Amino acid sequence: MALPTHSGPLTGVRILAIEQMQALPFATQLLSHLGAEVVKIEHPVTGDSARGSMPAVDDIDGHKVGATYLRNGLNKRSICIDLKRPEGVALVKRLAERYDVLGENFKPGTMKRLGLGYGVFEELYPSLIYVSVSGFGNLRESPYASWPAYACVAEAMAGFNEEARYDGEPPRIGTAGALGDIGSSLFGAIGMLAALHERERTGLGQHVDVAMFDAMVAMADIIPFFWSMGIRGNDVRTPGVLTAFKAKDGYFVVQAVREHHLEVFAKAVGQPNWIGDERLKTRHDWSARIDDVVRPAVEAWAAERTKLEVCDELCAKGIAAGPCNRPEDLIVDPHIRDHSMLLEVERPDSEEPLLVVGNPIKLSKSGERPPNRWPALGEHTDEILREDLGLSDGEISGLRDGGIAGPRPA
Numbered sequence: 001m002a003l004p005t006h007s008g009p010l011t012g013v014r015i016l017a018i019e020q021m022q023a024l025p026f027a028t029q030l031l032s033h034l035g036a037e038v039v040k041i042e043h044p045v046t047g048d049s050a051r052g053s054m055p056a057v058d059d060i061d062g063h064k065v066g067a068t069y070l071r072n073g074l075n076k077r078s079i080c081i082d083l084k085r086p087e088g089v090a091l092v093k094r095l096a097e098r099y100d101v102l103g104e105n106f107k108p109g110t111m112k113r114l115g116l117g118y119g120v121f122e123e124l125y126p127s128l129i130y131v132s133v134s135g136f137g138n139l140r141e142s143p144y145a146s147w148p149a150y151a152c153v154a155e156a157m158a159g160f161n162e163e164a165r166y167d168g169e170p171p172r173i174g175t176a177g178a179l180g181d182i183g184s185s186l187f188g189a190i191g192m193l194a195a196l197h198e199r200e201r202t203g204l205g206q207h208v209d210v211a212m213f214d215a216m217v218a219m220a221d222i223i224p225f226f227w228s229m230g231i232r233g234n235d236v237r238t239p240g241v242l243t244a245f246k247a248k249d250g251y252f253v254v255q256a257v258r259e260h261h262l263e264v265f266a267k268a269v270g271q272p273n274w275i276g277d278e279r280l281k282t283r284h285d286w287s288a289r290i291d292d293v294v295r296p297a298v299e300a301w302a303a304e305r306t307k308l309e310v311c312d313e314l315c316a317k318g319i320a321a322g323p324c325n326r327p328e329d330l331i332v333d334p335h336i337r338d339h340s341m342l343l344e345v346e347r348p349d350s351e352e353p354l355l356v357v358g359n360p361i362k363l364s365k366s367g368e369r370p371p372n373r374w375p376a377l378g379e380h381t382d383e384i385l386r387e388d389l390g391l392s393d394g395e396i397s398g399l400r401d402g403g404i405a406g407p408r409p410a
Helices: 025-033 067-072 086-096 110-114 118-124 151-157 179-202 212-219 223-229 259-268 283-288 290-302 307-316 327-332 334-338 381-389 393-401
Strands: 014-018 037-042 056-058 064-066 076-080 101-104 129-134 207-211 241-247 250-256 320-323 342-345 354-357
Touching: 014 025, 014 086, 025 037, 025 067, 025 076, 025 179, 064 067, 067 354, 076 381, 086 118, 086 381, 101 179, 118 129, 129 179, 151 179, 151 212, 179 207, 179 212, 207 212, 241 283, 241 290, 241 307, 250 259, 250 307, 259 283, 259 307, 283 290, 307 320, 327 334, 381 393
Parallel strands: 014 037, 014 101, 037 076, 101 129, 129 207
Antiparallel strands: 056 064, 241 250, 250 320, 342 354
């Protein structure tokens, strides 16, 4: 069944996505929230490898579908094509003529070996925009070009883990979620939109290339250049109060890193005597005395308050604070509800809906797109081959019987 029509700002933009896992799928789903049509090419037997992630739900076709796919598969249609078959490659080349963008996130060189590299499409369809997201990029050389890359690898290489590590303990991996994937996706989406805008002027497409490593260096804030300023080791950390404290029902985080904020914070937690205390004379002193002076007093003050009550009190006085939320907190959070940041999607194996992350981009004159469930593997193969290529039922049956197109048997 075709997706519902939508009048979002990207209505009319068609994206053909040869994608897997999250680094590109998050980008294409974000663009679909904004009105773009996304057709996802999957392998006829295994599909996107994200379908095998855990945990999983039972899909309408009787197969398991994993959390990573559920998280990035909304508002898309799925077509199954075997890209290792020449006939499958030929189908993709024919399909691409009907699309504005072809996106892929395989290891550099993979698409070229399949006969689907940018050069092929630049010659066939000069107006096509070709988007690549990979660990270390395609357009420039890298000593790591052959390395496989996941989010945690790019995050570590950009310095995230070492910056947050304390002496004597190993780096903590994945503390920011899939930042490597999401960040790369955002840059991929921006590059795609920039190329679409450029095409309006020149009529030409181009190759948009995003390396996860580059994306993480760009998102690492001050880490990459502090060394050139003479900062070494833990000196990179912001002095003052920038930590989490325990309340009655969990933890809350506070940032008070300016002298006037520290004075307000001291009074707010019932410790006006800290003002003028020689132990807390500078912001660096506050950092050094968090555990033996600041934390015991703050946590004694917060012990009979919930983390939300604490944050309400501190924020009312101008101190930046927020609760350290658990998943069960997010589900009932009024901001999350009012901003439609958890979307209810019907699931086939339960009467309870699945909650999937929504679109953080709010537009004043474009409404929210109602979420359409993730596609079953190859669910839209026949209709896409009919709509885009005009194939007959017999031709489609022949492709399916030959294992070239169509989902695996249920």
